[in-house]
Amino acid sequence: MAAPQTIVRELGASVGRSVTIRGWVEHVRVHGRVAFLVVRDGTGLVQGVLLRKQLSAEAWELGCALTHESCVAVTGSVQEDARSPGGYELLVEDVRLLGASVDFPIQPKEHGVEFLLDYRHLWLRSSAQRAGLRIRSEVEKGIHDFLHERDFVRIDTPILTGAIGESAGTLFETEYFGERAFLAQTGQLYVEAACPAFRKVYCFGPTFRAEKSKTRRHLTEFWMLEPEVAFADSDDNMRLQEELVVYLVGRTLERCSGDLEVLGRDLSALERIQAPFPRVSYTEAVEIVREAGSDTRWGADLGGADETRIAEHFDRPVFVYNYPKGAKAFYMKENPDDPRTVLCNDLIAPEGYGEIIGGSQREDDLDRLTARIDEEKLPAEAYGWYLDLRRYGTFPHSGFGLGIERFTAWMTGRPHIRELIPFPRLMNRLTP
RNA sequence: UGGGGUGUAGCUCAAUAGGCAGAGCGCCUGGCUGUUAACCAGGAGGUUGGAGGUUCGAGCCCUCCCGCCCCAGCCA
Numbered sequence: 083m084a085a086p087q088t089i090v091r092e093l094g095a096s097v098g099r100s101v102t103i104r105g106w107v108e109h110v111r112v113h114g115r116v117a118f119l120v121v122r123d124g125t126g127l128v129q130g131v132l133l134r135k136q137l138s139a140e141a142w143e144l145g146c147a148l149t150h151e152s153c154v155a156v157t158g159s160v161q162e163d164a165r166s167p168g169g170y171e172l173l174v175e176d177v178r179l180l181g182a183s184v185d186f187p188i189q190p191k192e193h194g195v196e197f198l199l200d201y202r203h204l205w206l207r208s209s210a211q212r213a214g215l216r217i218r219s220e221v222e223k224g225i226h227d228f229l230h231e232r233d234f235v236r237i238d239t240p241i242l243t244g245a246i247g248e249s250a251g252t253l254f255e256t257e258y259f260g261e262r263a264f265l266a267q268t269g270q271l272y273v274e275a276a277c278p279a280f281r282k283v284y285c286f287g288p289t290f291r292a293e294k295s296k297t298r299r300h301l302t303e304f305w306m307l308e309p310e311v312a313f314a315d316s317d318d319n320m321r322l323q324e325e326l327v328v329y330l331v332g333r334t335l336e337r338c339s340g341d342l343e344v345l346g347r348d349l350s351a352l353e354r355i356q357a358p359f360p361r362v363s364y365t366e367a368v369e370i371v372r373e374a375g376s377d378t379r380w381g382a383d384l385g386g387a388d389e390t391r392i393a394e395h396f397d398r399p400v401f402v403y404n405y406p407k408g409a410k411a412f413y414m415k416e417n418p419d420d421p422r423t424v425l426c427n428d429l430i431a432p433e434g435y436g437e438i439i440g441g442s443q444r445e446d447d448l449d450r451l452t453a454r455i456d457e458e459k460l461p462a463e464a465y466g467w468y469l470d471l472r473r474y475g476t477f478p479h480s481g482f483g484l485g486i487e488r489f490t491a492w493m494t495g496r497p498h499i500r501e502l503i504p505f506p507r508l509m510n511r512l513t514p
Numbered sequence: 515u516g517g518g519g520u521g522u523a524g525c526u527c528a529a530u531a532g533g534c535a536g537a538g539c540g541c542c543u544g545g546c547u548g549u550u551a552a553c554c555a556g557g558a559g560g561u562u563g564g565a566g567g568u569u570c571g572a573g574c575c576c577u578c579c580c581g582c583c584c585c586a587g588c589c590a
């Protein structure tokens with residue numbers, strides 16, 4: 083008589099009955115005539131209790147010899163027991179080995195980062211990694227739900243592109259049937275093209291930057307959300323960002339409290355995140371950081387240390403808006419009230435997580451956009467189709483980019499964004 | 515690319531002032547009926563990142579090279 087299969091999360095429905103759980107061994111502790119076997123099945127942890135005199139010799143020997151991360155099927159009757167990690171326990175009747183695991187490299191102890199990244203394919207199984215990646219998944223789902231509720235249409239933009247993007251030099255180059263091609267570093271120009279078709283659009287996907295950055299906030303391949311909204315000005319743009327961030331924080335607190343607890347996240351820091359977020363102009367920001375000891379001068383971009391100084395003034399994310407033209411990309415719209423600046427914003431996360439969003443109102447005037455492309459010495463021919471968007475029914479519009487890993491690193495409180503993507507691509511790491 | 519740090523057992527780390535290369539974890543053997551990273555006893559496990567140099571003697575000092583970490587720049 084075979085016991086029915088179930089999953090750990092649903093064990094409560096089977097108290098007093100025999101069931102079979104399939105999963106991976108986290109621990110075995112043998113005490114002579116009793117042994118404890120902790121199994122993870124992807125929905126939770128359950129402890130199996132093996133009593134020598136109640137098992138066949140084969141099952142007892144097998145159970146005691148199980149090694150870390152072996153895949154097993156454990157059959158036993160379900161008991162409620164507070165001493166068990168998940169609240170339920172299996173009084174084991176039989177154990178079958180489905181897949182052996184010999185000398186699993188990762189132990190339940192401290193390891194160095196390099197070692198763990200070499201074994202990233204196995205590190206994913208550990209509790210903090212599971213929690214962080216589950217929160218990432220929930221953030222991604224939240225993004226889609228939020229935008230679809232607001233009538234956005236998702237536009238999937240190309241990853242292989244000809245020469246186009248914000249700037250050359252940070253693009254990964256490849257070959258495309260004899261032609262030079264690049265991996266996309268933004269989908270923005272394409273969502274701008276789709277904007278007149280659907281009014282509110284967004285793209286969500288991987289982007290690639292060949293920047294030789296070695297900081298806790300950079301990856302060479304990362305995922306980005308980029309909404310684009312017709313008839314939205316820079317203020318509308320910031321309101322949308324604010325609404326989205328408040329929504330995602332609230333949803334993470336609501337749906338991922340167990341994962342946040344595993345990670346030891348300070349929940350009060352997240353509970354404070356409510357609209358409205360403070361807004362300071364770039365010019366005010368420069369004054370703030372100079373008073374705090376920075377030697378940043380008006381006209382230069384704010385550095386990471388400056389961002390931290392600004393964030394320290396507030397207990398929630400801060401908008402810094404209208405940067406000098408020279409510090410920002412060619413497609414941003416000139417500020418009519420101060421032509422030295424452009425209509426744009428960064429959103430700086432608290433607790434030193436830095437810039438999680440960069441957004442702007444786009445330049446919709448054909449002549450000014452062409453002039454900016456010349457000023458930046460960009461190859462005008464590569465932007466032919468982009469300029470068409472200003473030739474055929476140009477319209478005010480705004481959008482932004484939100485970095486998924488940076489956002490999730492802030493949600494989870496992890497110090498480095500490399501843990502918040504399943505297989506990070508860093509300057510010196512292409513495998514696993 | 516610049517600044518700072520680091521590299522010793524499978525992993526995490528010690529090693530007085532230049533003087534016999536160690537511990538914990540993991541692994542192997544044995545013991546234990548309620549463990550929570552169990553505990554107790556025993557065992558195996560090393561070209562100290564690489565090359566050269568100084569010295570009676572180098573894990574330690576010097577030169578060059580390599581890997582990694584942190585910070586800065588670039589950005590999301």
